[in-house]
Structure formats: structure tokens, C-alpha cells
Amino acid sequence: MNYDVIVVGGGHAGVEASLAAARMGQKTLLVSMLAENVGATSCNPAVGGLAKGHLVRELDALGGEMGLITDEAGIQFRILNNTKGPAVRGTRAQIDMDQYRVIARNIVLNTPNLELLQETVDDLLMEGDSVVGVRTSLLNEFSAKKVILTTGTFLRGVVHVGEITQEAGRFGEFAANKLSISLMDAGLTIGRLKTGTCPRIDSSSIDFSVMEEQPGDELPTPFSFRTDRAKFKENKQQLPCYITYTNIDTHEIIEKNFYRAPLFTGQIEGVGPRYCPSIEDKINRFRDKERHHLFIEPQTMDNTECYINGMSTSLPPDVQQAMVHSIKGMENAKIVRYGYAIEYDYVDPxxxxxxxxxxxxxxxxxxxxxxxxxxxEEAAAQGLMAGINAALSLQEKEPLILGRDEAYIGVLIDDLVTKGTKEPYRMFTSRAEYRLLLREESADMRLSKYGHALGLISDEEHAAVEKKIAQIKEGVALINATDYTPNKEFIAFLESIGEERISDKVNAQQIIARKSFTLDKLAKLLPELAKFDDYIQEQILVEAKYARYVEKQQDDIEKMKQNLHIKIPANFDFASVRGFSKEVIDKLEKFQPPTLQAASQISGITPAAIEILHIYIKMSEKKQQAS
Structure with a gap:
């Protein structure tokens, strides 16, 4: 009954937290209501996407499991934003939901130092201001030096389907009603949020022939840096998704039933996700739109059941039936599970x-x-970091805190703990100030050193990353050492590959940085790079293309770090700074930080606020010098 770490909840956060702690040598207990639902994908059958794909790659680089499981259970892989710059591309995979869950559970059950218990945690055991264990609904008590809560939507969870409500953490599963009280008794601030899911459809009742087919990439890209890319591309079987649309009839059905929508009747109190709204919320907010995309996604390799991405709803069953049947290709669709909304408690981050x-x-x-x-993805990233930091604390080592310039995971956690959130937080590339440094394909080069130091990345895996870094550096060095002059021969060569001529001596990097320059052209320009495989050549191309921009971002980061040591003058008038919110002014006036570094550590003070404050400090110094 005594453990180093207890993890409560077996979702994606719980899986990563428990695996990290156990693999770092801590005796770990994972408490989950049902073993068969460990690693369950409760909502959509997909992993990754824009910015979310970055999180999965970073997880993998640190030694997390999500990328590896996705590569094994994936049934379609696509690079989103593939025609745009590499900083905003995102890998997304449709997964076999059943297989994903089974793989995750089996990894948990077969990991040394990790035990799985099927119970519900009701209370935290406290000694003063420290947690020392948990008590379950069966009155079993388990002591631990560290406790990690990854409760998902189970804290006082309530499911809404039309006027009907049920206490549940997920459809058909009990809610955890007592643990919230224990958290409030401990003095934590609790709020209420809402999310939802869509109807599931019997695939045999859908007419896919009238929909737009959306296949996976011809040469799929794996998530994990540890997956054999060549074998993956050769052997991975893929299923198509399909696109259809809502229409005026669909919108009319939904509008006529707004009065029965829990979202509008006051039945739901929690705040829903702004960037993934329910279909009724979309119809209400975007009345000028004649149609909305719906993505019909297979839930397993057998494709017996489909998920309607874009039709999350809590409308009553009869309304769900009518609106589904109004969709082209789903006139005779059979709903095998109705969509629902779920409200749950969360802790102010x-x-x-x-x-x-x-x-x-x-x-x-x-x-x-x-x-x-x-x-x-957001859950798994936090779970991994919580598991790592709990283990590091037990080893009497400093926590692993990733900077905003190091990882999307760093951006995610910094946003949460400094700004908080009043609605479900979702990661976007726009949230990262240093997107060019945090590209998906560079995650292993940025972070595997940490995973290796923690013992979560093997010597062999780390050596492969070191080799990749060395090869890219060699390729970039060759580019930087190569110059071209505008002689007839070279101008003719440029014209032969469809590139504009040059009029002065230029470095190879200047030519490669052109928007029109491709991987095929690189092989012709510098045949010496052929000794590297296609993947490494592609990374060399990206590094060369964005070298100047990356350099500038790195300079900006260094300047910011140096500037953090700047002192804030005594009695500085924070209220005089234009662009500061009242909240920022109140916090700075309350804490009176002596330096920009100290100001940056105050909850809610963003990097942007620090930049503005720095400018005003310099202006203040100039005024004093002038007088």
C-alpha cells in the first residue's frame, strides 16, 4: 500500500505520467476505474493536428509513448498545411480507437515498477499542507510521496443529452463526485467547464459515394522519431476519410430546436471550447454561413462505425436523428450512439x-x-511533465522546466500557470512566439538530450539523434561554404531548373532560401548531398531556407534573457504604461518586482508585457538623463 508515486486517472495524461515515473525508477500505482479503458480515446479517433502534432513529436523526443502508439494504431496519416512553411505544418493521424486503447493498456500492465488498480479515488490523505496518499470509494488507503491527479472529465461530471442529464465522467461510466470536495477542502480554486462529442454512425448505413474522399498521404510520415520510417512508409495500411456538409435544412432543424438545447436553456453552466464549438453553437454564431464542413472518420480499421467530426452536439435524440438524416450521404444513417455534452470541474491552473x-x-x-x-495531446504532454517532475523531486533534483523558446510543451505549461484559463485551452501555432525554432521535425534535436538524461531515451536512440544533428550540420556547412558567380554556365543551370538568374556573386544559401527552391533542385545544385538519405536532405533544405530567420529569433531570445536582469526603478509608475491591462498593473503594483526577471515570474505577466515594460524603463531612463 506504500508507493513513491500514485497517479489517479488512466487517460492520456495518466498513461504518460505513470510510465514516466515508473521508468525513472519510482514505485508507481496507476488508479483507474476500468483497466480496459486505460488510454481510451473518449472523443475523436485522431491524434495530432496543427500545433497538437508538435506536442506529440515533443512527447516522443522526451521519451513519451503517444507517438509510438499512434504509429502502431494509426489508420491514416496526413501532413496538414503541407503547402505552407514547416513551422506551421502539423502531422495528424486517424487511429483505430480499439487498438490504441489495447496497446496503451498492455504497455502499462507490462512496465516494471508500475501497478494498475481498478478503483475510484474519493479523497486525498493530508498531513498539514502536504498530500501523503489517497483513499478510494472502497475505503482502501494508499500512501505515496507524490500524487498526480489526471482526472479528465470525471470530477463531478454530468452528461447532457437534450433535457436528460446523468452523472457520468464519460458516457456509461461513473463520475468522481467526492474528489472535488477534497480539492476544495485543500484550498484549491475550482471552476466548471464543458466539452462535447458527436453522434456515432453505423458505417454500413452511410452512402460514401456522394461524399468527397479524403485519402491519407501517399507516403505517410510517422509521429515517432523511434519508428523505422522506411518500413512504416512501405507497410502502413490506410483508410480514407470523407467530407460532406451541413445545409440549409440542417440549420433550420437545429434553429427550430434551440429552445431544447442545453447550451442555450441554462441547463449547462460550464464554459465550452471556443475553437471546437458544438454544431448548435456554430449555427447560432455563424448564421450567415450556408454550410459547414463535416469530416466522416472511421473509428477502427474494420470501419464499422464512423465519427462525424464537426457535429458535436447535446441536442435531444430526435433532433440529432433529423439533422443527421438531412446530410447528403446520411439520409438513411443509423445512429449507434448519440452525441452529448459533458460538464466537469477543473482547477484554476x-x-x-x-x-x-x-x-x-x-x-x-x-x-x-x-x-x-x-x-x-495537451493532456499527454502535461502528464509526461508531471510524471518526470514528481520523479525528479523524489531524486532531490531540480524540476524540468521547458522554456517557451524550447518547446510547445513549454508554451502550453507557461500559458496555463501564468495566464490561467476560463475556457478549455487548446494549443495553436500562433501561441508560440518562436515557431521557427519549434518546428515539428526538430523536436528530437531540441529535446532528446533531456529524455536521454532522464533515462527515458536509450543510448541507441540518442545516438541516432546525434547522428542526424551531425549530418544536418555537415550539409548546412557545405551550403554555407559554397558560392556561385553569374557566369554563363551557372545562369544556364539556374534556367534549366526553373530558377531566376543571378547578377552578383551569391552564397548557395541565398539561392536555397528562395520560395521556389525545392528538394529536387537541391539535389541538382549540390550533388554532394546525395550521400544523405531523403529525410536528412529535407532537413538540410529546411535549415538552410530558414537559417537567417532562425538566427534572428535566437538573437531575440538571447537579448530577452539578458534584458531580464534589468532593474525596475523604485516607485516605477506601472499605471502609466500604455497597453497594460488593469490586471497586469494591479499585480505589478502589488508585488513591486525589483527586476524584469522577477516580474516575469508573476502569474499572468506575459512575455509581451515584459517587452512593453522594458521599453518604458528605457524611456524613463532617457528622460532622467535629459533632465
Whole structure:
């Protein structure tokens, strides 16, 4: 009954947290209501996407499991935004939901130092301001040096289908009603959020012939850097998705039943996700739109059941039937499970430090939807970091805190603990100030050193990353050492590959940086690079194309780090700074930070606010010098 780490909840955050802690040598207990639902994908049958794909790649680079499981259970792989720059591309995979869950459960059951218990946690066991264990609904008590809560939507969860409500953490599963009280008793601030899911359809009742087919990439890209890319591309079987649309009839059916929608009747109190609204919310907010995309996604390789991405709803069953049947290709569709909304408790994430330990309760860590996020990927990223930091604390080592310039995971956690959230938080590339440094394909080069130091990345895996880094550096060095002059021969060569001529001596990097320059052209320009495989050549191309921009971002980061040591003058008038919100002014006036570094560590003070403050300090100094 005694453990180093107890993880409560077996979703994506719980899986990553428990695996990380156990693999770092800690005796770990994962408490989940049902073993068969460990790693369950409760909502859509997909992993990754824009910015979310970055999180999965970073997880993988640190030694997490999500990327590897996705590569094994994936049934379609696509690079989103493939025609745009590499900083905003995102890998997304449709997964076999059943296979994903089975793989995750089996990994948990076969990991040394990790035990699985099927119970419900009702209470935290406390000694003063420290958590020392948990008590279950069966009155079993388990002691632990660290406790990580990854409760998903189960804290006082309530499911809504039309006027009908049920206490549930997920459709058909009991809610965890008592643990919220224990958290409130510990002094943590609790809020209420809402999310939802769509109807599931019997695939045999759908007419796919009238829909737009959306196949996977011809040469699929795996998520994990540890997956054999050549074998993956050769052997991975893929299924298509399909696109159809809502129409005026669909919208009319929904509008006529707004009065029965829990979202509008006051039945739902929690705040829903702004960027993934229910279909009734979309119709209400975007009345000028004549149609909305619906993505019909297979849930398993057998394709017996489909998910209607874009039709999350909590409308009554009869309305769901009518609106589904109004869709082209689904006139005779059979609903096998109705969509529903779910409300649940979450903890204000400003209650946390950057290690994800709570400030008020020592040795208690929170990860996933309990911190106000939405999405498998955001949850898994937090779970991994909570597991790592709990283990590091037990080893009496400093926590692993990733900077905003190091990882999307760093952006995610910093946003949560400094800004908080009043709605389900979702990761976007726009949230990262240093997107060019945080590209998907560079995640292993940025982060595997940490995973290796933690013992989560093997020597062999780390050596492969080191080899990749060395090859890319060699290729980029060759480019930087190569110059061209505008002689007839070279101008003719440029014209032969469809590139504009040059009029002065230029470095190879200047030519490669052109928007029109491709991987095929690189092989012709510098045949010496042929000794590297296609993947490495592609990375060399990206590094060369964006070298100047990356250099500028790195300079900006160094300047910012140096500037953080700048002193804030005594009695500085924070209220005089234009662009500051009242909240920022109130916090700065309350804490009176002596330096920009100290100001940056105040909850809610963003990097942008620090930049503005720095400008005003310099202006203030100039005024004093002038007088």
C-alpha cells in the first residue's frame, strides 16, 4: 500500500505520467476505474493536428509513448498545411480507437515498477499542507510521496443529452463526485467547464459515394522519431476519410430546436471550447454561413462505425436523428450512439508552479483536463511533465522546466500557470512566439538530450539523434561554404531548373532560401548531398531556407534573457504604461518586482508585457538623463 508515486486517472495524461515515473525508477500505482479503458480515446479517433502534432513529436523526443502508439494504431496519416512553411505544418493521424486503447493498456500492465488498480479515488490523505496518499470509494488507503491527479472529465461530471442529464465522467461510466470536495477542502480554486462529442454512425448505413474522399498521404510520415520510417512508409495500411456538409435544412432543424438545447436553456453552466464549438453553437454564431464542413472518420480499421467530426452536439435524440438524416450521404444513417455534452470541474491552473505541482498542497501534481485544457495531446504532454517532475523531486533534483523558446510543451505549461484559463485551452501555432525554432521535425534535436538524461531515451536512440544533428550540420556547412558567380554556365543551370538568374556573386544559401527552391533542385545544385538519405536532405533544405530567420529569433531570445536582469526603478509608475491591462498593473503594483526577471515570474505577466515594460524603463531612463 506504500508507493513513491500514485497517479489517479488512466487517460492520456495518466498513461504518460505513470510510465514516466515508473521508468525513472519510482514505485508507481496507476488508479483507474476500468483497466480496459486505460488510454481510451473518449472523443475523436485522431491524434495530432496543427500545433497538437508538435506536442506529440515533443512527447516522443522526451521519451513519451503517444507517438509510438499512434504509429502502431494509426489508420491514416496526413501532413496538414503541407503547402505552407514547416513551422506551421502539423502531422495528424486517424487511429483505430480499439487498438490504441489495447496497446496503451498492455504497455502499462507490462512496465516494471508500475501497478494498475481498478478503483475510484474519493479523497486525498493530508498531513498539514502536504498530500501523503489517497483513499478510494472502497475505503482502501494508499500512501505515496507524490500524487498526480489526471482526472479528465470525471470530477463531478454530468452528461447532457437534450433535457436528460446523468452523472457520468464519460458516457456509461461513473463520475468522481467526492474528489472535488477534497480539492476544495485543500484550498484549491475550482471552476466548471464543458466539452462535447458527436453522434456515432453505423458505417454500413452511410452512402460514401456522394461524399468527397479524403485519402491519407501517399507516403505517410510517422509521429515517432523511434519508428523505422522506411518500413512504416512501405507497410502502413490506410483508410480514407470523407467530407460532406451541413445545409440549409440542417440549420433550420437545429434553429427550430434551440429552445431544447442545453447550451442555450441554462441547463449547462460550464464554459465550452471556443475553437471546437458544438454544431448548435456554430449555427447560432455563424448564421450567415450556408454550410459547414463535416469530416466522416472511421473509428477502427474494420470501419464499422464512423465519427462525424464537426457535429458535436447535446441536442435531444430526435433532433440529432433529423439533422443527421438531412446530410447528403446520411439520409438513411443509423445512429449507434448519440452525441452529448459533458460538464466537469477543473482547477484554476494558476494554482500550479511550472513543475505542475500545486502551490497550496505540497507533493500534489495536476495534469490534463483538470488544468483546463482540451485534447489528448495537451493532456499527454502535461502528464509526461508531471510524471518526470514528481520523479525528479523524489531524486532531490531540480524540476524540468521547458522554456517557451524550447518547446510547445513549454508554451502550453507557461500559458496555463501564468495566464490561467476560463475556457478549455487548446494549443495553436500562433501561441508560440518562436515557431521557427519549434518546428515539428526538430523536436528530437531540441529535446532528446533531456529524455536521454532522464533515462527515458536509450543510448541507441540518442545516438541516432546525434547522428542526424551531425549530418544536418555537415550539409548546412557545405551550403554555407559554397558560392556561385553569374557566369554563363551557372545562369544556364539556374534556367534549366526553373530558377531566376543571378547578377552578383551569391552564397548557395541565398539561392536555397528562395520560395521556389525545392528538394529536387537541391539535389541538382549540390550533388554532394546525395550521400544523405531523403529525410536528412529535407532537413538540410529546411535549415538552410530558414537559417537567417532562425538566427534572428535566437538573437531575440538571447537579448530577452539578458534584458531580464534589468532593474525596475523604485516607485516605477506601472499605471502609466500604455497597453497594460488593469490586471497586469494591479499585480505589478502589488508585488513591486525589483527586476524584469522577477516580474516575469508573476502569474499572468506575459512575455509581451515584459517587452512593453522594458521599453518604458528605457524611456524613463532617457528622460532622467535629459533632465
Amino acid at each position: 494558476t494554482e500550479l508552479t511550472h513543475s505542475l505541482e500545486t502551490k497550496k498542497v505540497k507533493n500534489l501534481y495536476l495534469a490534463g483536463q483538470i488544468n483546463g485544457t482540451t485534447g489528448y
